[in-house]
Amino acid sequence: MDALEIIQRRVARELKPGSLVNLGIGLPTGVSRYVPAELSVFFQSENGIIGMGARPPEGMEDEDLTDAGGGYVSALPGAATIDSAVSFGLIRGGHVEATVLGGLEVDENGQLANWVVPGKMVPGMGGAMDLVTGARRVIVAMQHTARGRPKIVPKCTLPLTSLRRVTLIVTELAVIEPTDDGLVLRERAPGIVVDTIVENTTAKIHVPEYVPEMVLSVRTLEEASAAAA
Amino acid sequence: MDALEIIQRRVARELKPGSLVNLGIGLPTGVSRYVPAELSVFFQSENGIIGMGARPPEGMEDEDLTDAGGGYVSALPGAATIDSAVSFGLIRGGHVEATVLGGLEVDENGQLANWVVPGKMVPGMGGAMDLVTGARRVIVAMQHTARGRPKIVPKCTLPLTSLRRVTLIVTELAVIEPTDDGLVLRERAPGIVVDTIVENTTAKIHVPEYVPEMVLSVRTLEEASAAAA
Amino acid sequence: MKEAITPQAAAELIPDGAVLAIGGFMGVGTPHRIVDALVEAGRKNFTVIGNDAGRPDFGIGRLVHAHAVSKLIVSHIGLNPEAQKQMIDGEMVIDLAPQGTLAEQLRAAGYGLGGVLTKTALGTIEAEGKRVIEIDGEEWLYEPPLRADFALIHSDQADYVGNLTYQLTATNFNPIMAMAADTVICEPREIVPVGVIPPDAVRTPGVLVNYLIKRA
């Protein structure tokens, strides 16, 4: 299982049955592969649809049905079209239960930088600032390090996406929860020892006595409902 | 021709072809009788429809199609349903070309009081404050006096509906325009002499040398288009 | 999938003293069966946000008539003398707000905004004691967001995902209130299978709705 799959599988287990979820472009998009249809998770694409499904078969694409990156998608039964004001009203008004986004850096305050590298990459924030500020839960799904450089740092050096503290950080090594008392190591990836995680993290990280291994199986509706209750 | 008909006929001539117009409940509602269909004036009812038509024949009423007073109406071809936020967005955003409203008092500043008589009648402002503040043109359609007491006064004694200066006052005696220099008498009703208007008005009113008589015929599309141009 | 419950079961969910946003405009588009169930259950002390006080014993007026409302936030009470009487008797507090302001205040709560900057009511007695914010030399009246514990709304169709459509002037405040409450209970005229309402016809996405009321 590669790093991406570990992250996507673990994040998928965070999603609640029947909830509204927004997945960022890239790594987060792949999370939906590990969310079975029976969970009735509604994926929002912020360009204007709730109930987004996979890319349709070749030749059945429609130029009016795309995701936020412009890629073709489908509409699942029960889908709804929304304009940009409603779409971001759902995001900013706390109606999106969870958003899954990539990260460049997360720090000991749980603050996220993921939209700009000054002087180098200025793509614009798109909907990222709205999502990180407004979603009920913000899950950062990213590789633990970038070219060997830790991404979980004492203090973000890149411009923040929001002052808001994210809910959870999921990497191919660990699940880390930002709390009032700082970052807490909640889970480690299968076969990964705590020391490896600490070595690859420059932020101070609290390590409880017992750190369980991540479960990476796909949750059934029954399991997901029990976990949400 | 009674007082109401004079007012309604004269106000009807103010409405522009193809424009969005909001008529208040009561006297203003009757203005639509003197606006021929060929003008394509779109009447908004602020409870949620543009393109409101007359009450349907008995037995063809629908409980989901009413005006702001709860009376049954019809939908003309090209009608559109809107929710309350859009409806008042049209009003407050200056998209309503004209509103016609009744008045309790109008004063030398052109300010209108029409929603409350403290200690006596507190019905609530409904949409009146929004309409007077937001419509592009505000036409006050009212009887010149109430039980002999002038309603066009130096300074409103009743609470204002808005700080905004209304566009035009139409009564059964006169058409009066509030301007930077105060109230100006623009027209007199057929057979009415200027002195009668001045006697029935406690506000200072500027009387130009020549005050034409109101025209009360129903405007054709051709006339209305020429007037609007 | 959303549970379809009886109006009585809905009333059981709603405690005395709750803040209710109730859809409708003079009773048109009001969820009458939920209102009736609240009256029958003898609930009390509600704060009710709505367009108007309805008519005596109709629409929101039915709750007023049952003395179930301690505070009413509406734009109009003119067609309900009972509401006027309870206001004068000091039994019920009435907060009047311009219709457009009310719509924007509810929307602001639902959309995560800090409030509304409007010209409506600026400088009138309605603005007394309220904050005025100057922007580039221009004055705007500040009105805070308005949020409810429960939105009680009406729709035309619903599907079991909770997607809603509205019909004609029964739309009014219903879609706005659906965004502005912790729990949304909808009384649809008809519940249809999932997939029957085209995505472009949905006016309120199902994710906003918590409960549907069963057909009578």
Place this chain on the structure above:
Amino acid sequence: MKEAITPQAAAELIPDGAVLAIGGFMGVGTPHRIVDALVEAGRKNFTVIGNDAGRPDFGIGRLVHAHAVSKLIVSHIGLNPEAQKQMIDGEMVIDLAPQGTLAEQLRAAGYGLGGVLTKTALGTIEAEGKRVIEIDGEEWLYEPPLRADFALIHSDQADYVGNLTYQLTATNFNPIMAMAADTVICEPREIVPVGVIPPDAVRTPGVLVNYLIKRA
């Protein structure tokens, strides 16, 4: 009744230097024929408000590619290297804004509001130099209304009254922009007779629309 004109005639209405709000999201729901006509007419110095810079030579990117834009107010330029280049070269000013803020700023202009109070971007570099308004001890970022001279929008259907419907994700900013400009020009996929679009299906009332673009 609204006049149906050619894209060329529409371009004639729009002077150099105008502020344009252009619908679409990565070119989906953008009025491509109007954009093409503006490029062909050699118009210059536009301020363009939109979701994004499109792709090179597609969507709003087509105007950027033609060097017709002097200022771009968008949330994203990441998929258009040409926009990045013109920004770095100082040929084009780019004002980045969060997507949700952009939507609310346009809406505020169309709805007669004094601006937007939001948490989005508060305390970030995007908020530098911007006004923060404290309400009940809580800080909110103030963002001003955003209005255009012309809204150039796409729709699915239109009737000759100007009523519009949108389809799926081609909706995006189009209905919001239709409220936020002095002149609204819509490029529908299809123009149908008046009375064919049911009142409940209309998403933009015709009174907002000034011109329709004829079918190709």
